[in-house]
Amino acid sequence: TQSTRPQRILGAVQQNATRGDPRSVVRAIDQYCRNQEWAMNVGDEKGCILDSVVSEVNPATVLELGTYCGYSTVRIASLLPPHAKLITLEFNPEFAVIARQVIAWAGLEDKIQLVEGASGDLIPKMKEQFGVETFDLVFLDHWKDRYLPDTKLMEECGLLRKGSVLLADNVICPGTPEYLEFVRSSPRYESQYFKSHLEYTKVEDGLEKSVFLG
Ligand SMILES: CCCNc1ncnc2c1ncn2[C@@H]1O[C@H](/C=C/CNC(=O)c2cc(-c3ccc(F)cc3)cc(O)c2O)[C@H](C)[C@H]1O
């Protein structure tokens, strides 16, 4: 039977990356997606911006919305300090199965908690079920029309504190117009656009970093 693209990405990791070496996992996925078949990972160019924001925030708690194959999950977790935790939400069980194996290959199971389910259902349960107070960093990379409702939901659930950083992928392509308008016009956020390109292409895209002001 035909394999799926996520299965082929996992295969590329298992063939080309070293177990326990997160950066080799990231490199293997980028090489596969650049040379064999495109996939919607944040990629190497925007990934460098992601790395710099993660390093600057040096977060103890991270939330990722939209795991997919786990590329950005591994990329972020590889930069976290020893006791930091990353919770990543994925509602498609097929992708979750792949992402768990990519995370395991990178040897990052102890830093990453992959939770299967929809963000709208899980965000309200973060405090009681996962013992989270607030998130220092949130990486938004799920359905683009869910960035704004989920951001409002995180505010309502008290998951953002003064200084929490939201980093959103794809604010140009495919685009997240309502979210962008909101974070750029709201007095409760300080936003900054990092111009880049859509993963593995020359098309413009970028990341929007928004600091919650409380
Ligand atoms: C109600 C559910 C919401 N809550 C949810 N809760 C949990 N998990 C969720 C939720 N909503 C979605 N997910 C999961 O996250 C993933 C979804 C990721 C979505 N990403 C894109 O669509 C994209 C497109 C392009 C692109 C650019 C140019 C092109 F030509 C084509 C494609 C590029 C990019 O970098 C992109 O990230 C995964 C597939 C999906 O199962």
Ligand SMILES: [Mg+2]
């Ligand atoms: Mg994306």
